[in-house]
Amino acid sequence: MKQLLLLGGGHAHAFVLRSLVGAPIEGTRVTLVTPHRHHLYSGMLPGLVAGHYALGECVIDLAQLAARAGAAVVYDRVASVDPLRRMARLERGGEIEYDVASLNLGSLPNFAAVPGAAEHALAAKPFEPFVAAWERLRARGRSQTLRIAVAGGGAAGVELAMAMTRSLIAGGRAGEIELYADRPAFPPGLGRRVARALASAAVAIHPSTAVDAVEPGPVVVARGERRSFDALVWVTGAAPQPWLAETGLTLDPAGFVLVDQHLRSISHPQVFAAGDTATLLGAALPKSGVYAVRQGAVLARNLRRAAEERPLESYSPQRVSLALISCGARYAIASWGPFAAEGEWAWRWKDRIDRRWITAFLP
Ligand SMILES: Cc1cc2nc3c(=O)[nH]c(=O)nc-3n(C[C@H](O)[C@H](O)[C@H](O)COP(=O)(O)OP(=O)(O)OC[C@H]3O[C@@H](n4cnc5c(N)ncnc54)[C@H](O)[C@@H]3O)c2cc1C
Known part of the structure; x- marks a missing residue:
């Protein structure tokens, strides 16, 4: 029996599992390694924060999908992959052999060596602890004005900033x-449309302003100024899993796995x-x-x-x-x-x- 190992339950692997429902690969055992039963869909995260969706509406139930696909599930995190031994090592200590392995592990927050950011900022990724932390923040000191900074002016940062404003308004919070x-x-x-939307959502923008350091509090240090907030949400791009650097797989300069047009590692074809x-x-x-969605098929x-x-x-x-950028309200x-x-x-x-x-992933 061949072993196909799906490492991580991201968008692409959700597709892979769905393709196996009612159409198993003959002679192949499929195993999914995922830390969580549910995959939270990033496209709906701002809508979840804004209060347009309940959590259950934004997740794919990987356990149920895997069961329908005839795949086994191991609830753990991948700690490393050894392509020479064809083995994945798990965080809790086990190892799983494979004939073919596939990595769809997403990315980590990119703290870009900003001092104090990893310790004192609230990363938007992984989504599950972020959503829980946001709920705790909203519930904190209801009579006080909540002061939140967001680092990162890309689509994810602006969507989250406007979603958080919406959530505070809906909860009657200042x-x-x-x-x-x-x-x-x-x-x-x-950019002009996004700036107008941010202004009408009452999000103050600091353009061309990099966060230089984050101190306990959190205190944001930028352009020589130090400002105190209740939370700093970090949404500044993507960083790879650090252990990829030790796998021997050929990586791009940022540390992500380099793949060919078949989505196969350029150094290790399995x-x-x-x-x-x-x-x-x-x-x-x-x-x-x-x-990730298009590659899944x-x-x-x-x-x-x-x-x-x-x-x-x-x-x-x-x-x-x-690209569809949600602006907090509907x-x-x-x-x-163009x-x-x-x-x-x-x-x-x-x-x-x-x-x-x-x-599409429901039975
Ligand atoms: C706030 C925010 C909003 C965004 N909104 C959009 C949007 O609207 N549209 C859009 O196209 N993109 C959006 N993005 C970008 C998008 O989140 C990512 O590009 C996308 O999630 C990547 O998909 P993926 O399948 O590669 O990984 P992911 O969706 O991140 O899935 C990876 C999975 O692997 C699991 N995993 C992680 N580490 C391990 C490990 N060591 N072992 C096992 N499993 C592991 C995770 O739990 C997760 O379930 C947004 C990003 C952020 C931060």
């Missing part, structure tokens, strides 16, 4: 939310990777769920083909992708290449896409 953005993250037209964990050779794709077919020793399919990334900005538009209709569109994605 709050002040400030956003630190070290550089413009959007093309000018889209290892596949997709989503944030992987970097496609020759293509500078953003670390975004959109790509190709990965599913290629893992089957690899197990059956058939030729692999190629993945070619879309040149332009649709309002969103849509962008597609085009952008906004309105309540864009939020309803995003809501439909997200709900369709998540319900």
